[in-house]
Amino acid sequence: MSTQPMQKVAALADLEEARPRRVKVGDTPIVLIRAGETVHAYGADCPHAGAPLEEGALCHGRLICPWHKATFDVASGAIVEPPALLPLTRYPVEIDGGNVLVSAHAETRTGIEGEPVAVSTRGAGATKSATQRVFVIIGAGAAGAAACAALREFGYRERIVLIDDDAHAPYDRTTLSKFVPSGDMKVDDVPPLLPDGFFERHKIERLHAHATRLDAKRREIEFDGRPMLRYDAALVATGGTPKMPPLRGSEDPALNERLLLLRNRADAARLAGLAAQAKHAVVLGASFVGLEVAASLRKRNLRVTVVSPDSVPFEKQFGAELGRIFMKLHEQNGTELRMRTQIEGVETGTPLRVRLSGGDVLDCDFLVVGTGVAPATHFVTGVAHNDDGGLNVDASMRVADNLYAAGDVAAFPYGDNRRVRIEHWRVAQQHARAAARAMAGGGDPEPLVPFFWTYHFERNFNYLGHPQAWDEVVMTGKPDQYEFVALLCKHGYVAGALGCGRDTELAKLAEAMREPLSCEDAQRMIGTNGR
Secondary structure (H helix, E strand, C coil): CCCCCEEEEEEHHHCCCCCCEEEEECCEEEEEEEECCEEEEEECECCCCCCEHHHCEEECCEEECCCCCCEEECCCCCEEECCCCCCCCEECEEEECCEEEEECCCCCCCHHHCCCCCCCCCCCCCCCCCCCCEEEEECCCHHHHHHHHHHHHCCCCCEEEEEECCCCCCECCCHHHHCCCCCCCCHHHCCECCCCCHHHHCCEEEEECCEEEEECCCCEEEECCCCCEECCEEEECCCEEECCCCCECCCCHHHCCCEECCCCHHHHHHHHHHHCCCCEEEEECCCHHHHHHHHHHHCCCCEEEEECCCCCCCHHHHCHHHHHHHHHHHHHCCCEEECCCCEEEEECCCCEEEEECCCCEEEECEEEECCCEEECCCCEECCCCCCCCCEECCCCCEEECCEEECHHHEEEEECCCEEECCCCHHHHHHHHHHHHHHHCCCCCCCCCCCEEEEEECCEEEEEEECCCCCCEEEEEEEHHHCEEEEEEEECCEEEEEEEECCHHHHHHHHHHCCCCCEHHHHHHHHCCCCC
16 A cells, blocks of 8 residues: 555546546646556646647557647556657556545656666676767757657667757757747747756757768768767758759849748747738748648738649648648638749849749748758768658668668658658657667567648647558548548558547547558547537
8 A cells, every 4th residue: 555645536436448537636637547447647738748638549558649649558658659758647546445546746757757867888788898889869850859768768878969950959840830930939938849957867968060971881970160970870860951942033142031941940030020020921832831831920910822833732642622621721711822823933122022923923021931841861971862862761760780760861661661751740759769769779669650730720630641542531520610530541441541620539540550440440430420
């Protein structure tokens, strides 16, 4: 029996096994999860972004966050899938006379789960050398931060060096297109990906530097103005560089302040500053970033015009039928969409003049370019690059001996083992955890289910999978009210899913899709009668 004071929070008979319940112990919100005659108690909010975990899903002994699909082991609270990078806080539980008692004092954890770790001065398991191994991570974005946390979680206790030329990293870049342009979030309030003091507690070195060359054969990294660094294993997690299409007139230096690409906090700060004084913005590209920026700018009541050569937004990803849902949402909220249109040139002046392929001219205050990214791998030598700059990896994210890649730069085996590059934030973190497991000497990763979310006008859309083709779309819910799940099916099995307003159902699918899932089973899982 626990010696801590315990508080009755529920009767065991009232707890359903398939449904987490939120309670309070004193002022502390707790989520209870019943597994047979056992009850587990954890902090009630997801450590990633504070989602209420009682609205999540329980599937295969795991709890899946409703918002961004972080996944935790029910028995231990350990991380299974990001974007959470730290485990759930666990609270002692007792069952007494059919009553569930919970302590307000969290259990003490060690290592990545709470307390600082001791870092070894020699190689783990080394028998011949006392030299400490050096693991290097280049890129302090989503993948870089996840790799740092996962290496310590998986037991690596030697030297880690995290390298990035952005002094503010790692931070949540997803907010830069969703919340900063509208003014809802100030750049200084963009949340970090790991808590204050994490790197110090876990003895991870942060190096603010620009890597100019990685030699995969010699295992050396060169820098601008710094000594060369040798590594035992390295992870390339440098993400993508925004593409600037060839626009006539864009080379004019006078355009520099009003022609924007969005990659980092400095870019977002400049965008927000321009938006605060503008009346009309033009966005080139109906990409996820482009349309998120457009939605965010509309919250300032700016006139926003999106120019895209596509017929329908996201037709390649979801098909025309589902793409029109996004089109309708933007049009309802005042975004002007100029589809099947190119920008041919830009002329400096006040206002900025944007010349379109049909001959029209748009006068605007600034132009945001959201036309995709190219893998930032130009500095990597000694291994083959794909035509698009990506690096081929295996299921453990291994490029070559002692070299790994994660995120936008990695072409990884998916589905029928074709290699794909997926430029999604959470996928980058999934890659990083797989790479860290392999670097730390662990086994093969579980099957990966890509997940992406995109936010427009207070509507959060979730996307699971990465289908290249499908032969049927099975719709459940009310798409005209932005409350639906659409299953993209191929040969009777779920290849992908898009949904809005159905967080719990999509959380179930996120776990179930690790294995082949028939469309019939998926429909039973999510229900077919709307809510």
